[in-house]
Amino acid sequence: MAIDTALSSSLEQAELETFPPAHRGRPGDLGESGENREQDDRRPPLQNARRERLQYAARRVLRRPGLVVAILLLLFVIVSAAFPALFTHFDPYATAPADKLKAPSLSHLFGTDEIGRDLFTRVLYGSTLTIQATLAAVAIAVVVGLALGVVTGFLGGWVDLVLMRLVDVMLAIPRLLLALVIVTALGFGTVPISIAVAVGIIPGFARITRAEVLKVKNLPYIEAARTGGASWARVLLRHILPNSWGPVFVLAVLDFGVAILAISALSFLGFGAAPPAAEWGTLISNGRNFLITSPWLSLLPGLFVGLVVFSLNHISKSLEELQR
Amino acid sequence: MTNHRHFRHRAAALAGAAAALALVVTGCAGAASGTPGASTDSATPVSGGTLKVAFWDDQQGCIDPNQVYWIESRSIDRQIADSLTDQDPDSGKIVPWLATAWSINADSTQYTFTLRDGVTFSDGEKFDATAVKTALDGTFALGPKSILGLTYLAGYGSTTVVDPTHVQVDFTKPNAAFLQATSTTTLAIEAPATYQQTPEARCAGAVVGSGAFTLDNYTAAKSAHLTKRADYAWPSGLVTNQGAAYLDAIDVTYIKEDSVRNGELTAGTIDVAWPRQPISDADQQVITAAGDVIESRALPGISSILVPNVTKGGPLADADVRNALQKSIDRTTYASTIFWADYPVVTSVVDSTTPFATDESKLLAYDPDGAKKLLDTAGWAVGADGYRYKAGQELTLHYPLTVSGAGEQLLQDQLKQVGINLSLDVVTAAQNTQKLAAGDYDLTGTYLTRADPSVLGSSLDQSSSKQASAVNSQDAATGASISELFATGLETPDDTARGTAYAALQSKLISTGSAFPIFERVQIAGVSNTVHGFAFTSEAFLRANDIWLEQ
Incomplete structure (x- = not known):
């Protein structure tokens, strides 16, 4: 509702505005816009500026049809993961022996599996589990990675030395191997595999954050803020953190794809949710004995996972380019 | 490639025809070995x-x-x-x-x-x-x-x-x-x-x-x-x-x-x-x-069976629940779905090629209504989610296993129809052994190959086997009567006497719900x-x- 009005008014504005307000910059940009925005004394223009930025971003996005498709696909996956019943009337767990191994058709978009369950429905319900696990994994990784990176980058010294060597050790162990070890120790299921995958991607986040913090920490405005009497905590939270999470955000989107693949790999190997629930990887794995005779059982869920990961990659790449 | 294959087909057909001829001529002398490969080869x-x-x-x-x-x-x-x-x-x-x-x-x-x-x-x-x-x-x-x-x-x-x-x-x-x-x-x-x-x-x-x-x-x-x-x-x-x-x-x-x-x-x-x-x-x-x-x-020997744990005080300690479970397994559909249309349906706790195997299919008939009635009388009422509850406790059967295939999930759905929640707990092999040893399960699967019904003793005779499937599957009284039948079967080399003992044993194991045959094993x-x-x-x-x- 609120979004609706904002959107329509921004559309009106779009016709008036023709040139991108390049001079305004975006949050996170250093220098004039970042620091001076609050001094801008036109009150309604603050609203305007936000609107303009939105339009500008919208226009840049619309100029990339690939990105639009990727975003739409991702939206579909997220919505269907949240409300799978909206898109299918089948029960993902009800078996129908008479309908086993049916090829894809209008009534069964992805065909049926070896005990007659609708595969499309299983993929959608699998999205719920996979997306939950991915979100959890990336959230854990971002929070822990960001914290580690900020602490080590900001404090430096022996804290940096010790923590970063630990991170180096973690980087040296192949992610999937590490995840396998953790999942075997924790037990099987959605929560253990998201923790296992998260541990594997934490080092990347920690390193990137640390590098950004080191870069930002020595800039003049930090010194200015300190001289202005700001406490270290305030400098950290208000100046360093917001100015260093841009690349982390890009990495987070990229690692969404990585996490989906890792979670699918683990569930492919049988570490996933308790049956009959099935993550995407479980579905691909279940169909592998029918590759020659009923190839859709593995290929369609596989294609689905592939498309989602491609979309995430594309979005991440575009975000990086747009930020430049 | 195609030519080659054609040739192979033709060669096979010729060989087959020759073999058929040879059989007619020799009066099926070679057919007694019962091995198709051996008996039809004349080259x-x-x-x-x-x-x-x-x-x-x-x-x-x-x-x-x-x-x-x-x-x-x-x-x-x-x-x-x-x-x-x-x-x-x-x-x-x-x-x-x-x-x-x-x-x-x-x-x-x-x-x-x-x-x-x-x-x-x-x-x-x-x-x-x-x-x-x-x-x-x-x-x-x-x-x-x-x-x-x-x-x-x-x-x-x-x-x-x-x-x-x-x-x-x-x-x-x-x-x-x-x-x-x-x-x-x-x-x-x-x-x-x-x-x-x-x-x-x-x-x-x-x-x-x-x-x-x-x-x-x-x-x-x-x-x-x-x-x-x-x-x-x-x-x-x-x-x-x-x-x-x-x-x-x-x-x-x-x-x-x-x-x-x-x-x-x-x-x-x-x-x-x-x-x-x-x-x-x-x-x-x-x-x-x-x-x-x-x-x-x-394969002769124990068919693929599930064995209950009646000792931990779970739902399967109740004979009515075990009988209901026996009735709610649709073995015919299982065989035709997991395997193929004319795959043999299991008829006893041992496969049909085992000597002294009897046909217990009457005791193994699929009867979901009978199962529901049994559960009703045992006090398990259907809850809002379709599963049965008694005193706030859901009728859940834990079945730890290392790999879950389509068969277990079909079984899970069959049991769901009568309100039993079969929980397939996928664990590592080590955890599985531990759970079995600790009696921390309701059902476990087993099978064993041997062309003699006494093979059942390895998995189900409390007096000789120390395996979890034997120790936990029967209460003391049932266990004693089953062990007695095992002993009778081993007492005499006389086939008729052994046959009688093993027939009684097979129906006893099924009717007491000490074993739930799922499918016949075929190599x-x-x-x-x-x-x-x-x-x-x-x-x-x-x-x-x-x-x-x-x-």
Whole structure:
């Protein structure tokens, strides 16, 4: 509702505005816009500026049809993961022996599996589990990675030395191997595999954050803020953190794809949710004995996972380019 | 490619026609062996070549026939070690092999064997009464290291060498199943020198037998290589080729993925694809379409059953719930869905090819309404989610397993229809063993191959087996009455008396809900069309004596 009005008014504005307000910059940009925005004394223009930025971003996005498709696909996956019943009337767990191994058709978009369950429905319900696990994994990784990176980058010294060597050790162990070890120790299921995958991607986040913090920490405005009497905590939270999470955000989107693949790999190997629930990887794995005779059982869920990961990659790449 | 295949088809058709003709002419003389590959081959066998066999896995990692229970290893062992007797795959009758004759006393406590002369082990040692004594004593000494040997030799007292060709085996209590046991790989006679090795060394490949092949090397779960003995001349009468094997060697590999293994067969990289679970309907079509052959034999022994835990005070402690569970399994649909349309439906706790197997299908009928009624009277009321509850407790049955396939999920859905929540708890093998030992489960699955109904004792007889499936599946009173039937079955060598005892045992196990048969086990092998003379033993292991390769 609120979004609706904002959107329509921004559309009106779009016709008036023709040139991108390049001079305004975006949050996170250093220098004039970042620091001076609050001094801008036109009150309604603050609203305007936000609107303009939105339009500008919208226009840049619309100029990339690939990105639009990727975003739409991702939206579909997220919505269907949240409300799978909206898109299918089948029960993902009800078996129908008479309908086993049916090829894809209008009534069964992805065909049926070896005990007659609708595969499309299983993929959608699998999205719920996979997306939950991915979100959890990336959230854990971002929070822990960001914290580690900020602490080590900001404090430096022996804290940096010790923590970063630990991170180096973690980087040296192949992610999937590490995840396998953790999942075997924790037990099987959605929560253990998201923790296992998260541990594997934490080092990347920690390193990137640390590098950004080191870069930002020595800039003049930090010194200015300190001289202005700001406490270290305030400098950290208000100046360093917001100015260093841009690349982390890009990495987070990229690692969404990585996490989906890792979670699918683990569930492919049988570490996933308790049956009959099935993550995407479980579905691909279940169909592998029918590759020659009923190839859709593995290929369609596989294609689905592939498309989602491609979309995430594309979005991440575009975000990086747009930020430049 | 197409031409080649056409040619193969035509050649096969010609061979088939020739075989049919030969059968008519000879009056079906060869058909008695019951092995399609062997009986329809009329071409003259040629020697030479290496048979490449691919099994699915080798989780026990042991090749010693006396110790191993792993089906695939026993198939290898059949080629390298001979037994005192052999068992006819069709009739279940015991026939002479290394023993030419035997006598049994009335209460099945004393067996006397007359031994074949002129048999040698592959290390040159002579096979005689002393070798038999060494072997039986050595196998008995393994104790629980040999899960199968423990029951095969139940009540073993001693072996006495009467003279070089006569040996007498005494038992402290009746063991009517012993004669059949002497036909198994488990009681195969290995060379005396073998028994001086540690059990571990024997497991790892220090095995010498008197078989048609010798074991060159064995790497657990990786490979095994067998070469033929040129001087072999003592197979049982069930084998057509009474001399040395046609094959020069047998190469064994392990390929875990069914699709990969079947693909290698159709591509011609291997000659025999030997899976654990039956090759799927679809894959069978692929194999036959490539001109290769499907061989099958129902595995004798315990069918694939679920065994309850009645001791932990869970829902299955209630006989009504167990009976309801028995009624809510739709075995016909299971067989046709998980396997294929005319796959045999399980009819008892033992597979139909087991001697003394009875047809208990009346007790195993699918009756969801009856199940619901039983659960209602037992106080389990249907809740809002379709599952049943009693005093706020959901009717959940925990079934820990290491891999969950389509079969378990079909079963899960079948039980859901009557309101039982079958929880498939996927755990690691180590956790599974731990859960079984601790009794932390409601249901567990088991099966075991042996062509004698006494095999049920290994899994279900509380008086002899220490396995969780035996200890936890019956309360003390039921357990005592079941153990009594097991004892009766072993008391006498008389077939009628044994048959009566085992019939009573099978219906008792089912009606008390001590075992829930799920499906009949069938050994299927994909065999290349260049392989002739393929044969199964009575226990559905490979018998390579008659196999020859088209050159």
